[in-house]
């Protein structure tokens with residue numbers, strides 16, 4: 001008889017299938033599920049450590065609650081893979097984060113079990129509260145559960161929701177999945193507070209019952225030991241969460257189904273806002289991930305037997321590396337420079353800066369709104385803040401960008417990483433909107449470097465200004481134009497002519513300059529590297545308009561309101577009636593997939609640009625080279 005590696009898991013096609021399993025079988029299921037997630041993520045790449053940490057919690061939730069009738073909301077959702085596997089998507093896990101495949105995050109369109117789309121953090125309590133209040137209003141009996149990590153818990157939004165939920169008296173269960181980690185080690189007072197809760201309640205009680213529920217979480221044990229002295233003889237005060245109006249239970253061991261299931265069963269019978277504090281370990285069960293949860297937060301493909309292999313020095317630097325290097329160099333030259341990250345030290349290229357300039361490094365936690373206003377405060381006092389932030393996450397701090405920074409004309413540099421297509425993370429992380437949302441703000445300038453060298457130069461230009469500037473650059477490497485060691489900037493608001501052609505001028509904003517140059521060779525078009533979406537280089541534009549029959553703009557951002565729209569506005573303002581073709585991201589969300597393929601599908605590679613320009617201006621470009629006859633080389 002054929003044996004399978006996952007004998008129990010293979011029969012779980014729906015959470016209903018696991019509700020009939022015995023406790024011992026559920027434990028076996030947990031082992032199989034963990035092994036499956038590891039095997040699967042190793043093949044596709046994706047978020048690993050967080051998923052390994054919630055295997056038992058996921059099983060317990062689906063075993064106890066009547067999902068999807070009971071609403072389960074995963075905060076961030078990067079830990080939703082075990083949930084996907086148990087809710088009928090096991091066979092599709094091989095397609096994870098690929099074009100047409102499963103999303104790396106919960107998605108309402110993907111499954112009825114994904115009750116709320118997440119990826120940007122700290123939304124789960126608000127969403128689950130909304131669902132709980134809606135159920136009450138509609139007279140429907142069901143539970144709403146938010147599972148939120150200790151990192152996500154630091155965001156203002158989570159506290160806004162707690163503040164509301166504590167008095168709304170809705171049947172809401174908030175589960176704090178406390179693994180004492182964000183992507184990097186957690187920061188801030190909340191983290192310290194959670195550690196105190198652990199020492200005061202969890203560890204003491206664990207000792208009392210003579211059973212180490214801390215088994216398997218040695219760093220927590222260490223922490224508990226360190227804090228034990230403080231806890232001795234202490235009357236445990238009401239927790240913060242009880243003061244918010246929640247019934248607080250915990251902390252309990254999130255890897256122990258014998259604790260999780262009865263606790264959840266009990267909570268299920270209680271009315272009003274409930275708060276369960278669960279302690280887990282990021283990377284649980286895979287030693288390499290336990291030891292280095294940061295490296296295994298979101299790895300690419302790897303061999304689980306070997307683990308991640310340090311890549312040989314890549315031929316080309318990523319834009320993130322270029323930024324990190326610039327930041328250190330500029331900090332060495334100007335001691336007013338301070339750097340801020342909202343919990344994205346690794347992703348934003350700040351590891352080396354923190355090592356060299358710890359006093360000038362600020363990880364503020366997942367708190368983008370605060371990060372922007374904090375930068376404003378620093379700037380008020382004469383410091384020169386550089387906020388390193390993903391394009392998509394700055395969306396969170398939009399009012400702060402306008403009201404706290406731009407309105408007061410404060411010189412903050414926004415280093416916007418992940419601008420444009422990001423690939424596997426998909427629509428939630430796509431940096432599509434920043435040109436549009438930044439350029440409409442008075443006092444704000446927007447720089448769009450075309451390559452690595454320009455990225456460094458334009459960061460210097462931005463740093464020299466007396467007002468806010470965003471410098472946007474994409475995920476990954478550029479074409480390989482090595483940055484110069486100097487810290488000289490490029491002229492503010494000026495572009496450059498890159499190719500003189502005939503009747504059509506292509507105005508490129510950012511890295512799409514290079515495919516535009518390729519397309520232009522075949523079209524015999526002029527190409528301008530605009531460099532700045534705001535201010536526009538009006539002199540250069542006027543020259544192009546006067547000497548060409550038609551214009552084309554190219555950008556890796558939404559066309560609606562983007563750099564091409566800025567050119568259209570300028571033409572209208574100048575009363576110039578010239579045909580304009582705007583190429584960029586469509587008025588639609590761009591899904592997950594390989595970025596090269598996505599750009600090609602969107603017509604933003606050289607061939608796509610050539611096609612669009614030829615179609616729009618057939619009489620103004622060089623004829624397409626004749627198709628070669630068969631056999632001709």
Ligand SMILES: Cc1ncc(C[n+]2csc(CCOP(=O)(O)OP(=O)(O)O)c2C)c(N)n1
Pocket residue numbers: 050076078079119120121148149150151152153179181182183282342343344366368393396
């Ligand atoms: C608004 C926002 N900022 C930043 C991120 C990037 N991010 C994704 S997961 C994560 C860490 C979350 O920590 P936690 O909630 O504790 O979950 P864990 O990774 O520990 O499982 C961060 C900072 C995000 N998804 N959303």
Ligand SMILES: CC(=O)[C@@H](O)[C@H](O)COP(=O)(O)O
Pocket residue numbers: 076078119183298347418422425475
């Ligand atoms: C879940 C999340 O928001 C991040 O972990 C995100 O996946 C970052 O991806 P990169 O830093 O690899 O672009």
Ligand SMILES: [Mg+2]
Pocket residue numbers: 149150151152177178179180181182
């Ligand atoms: Mg965490």
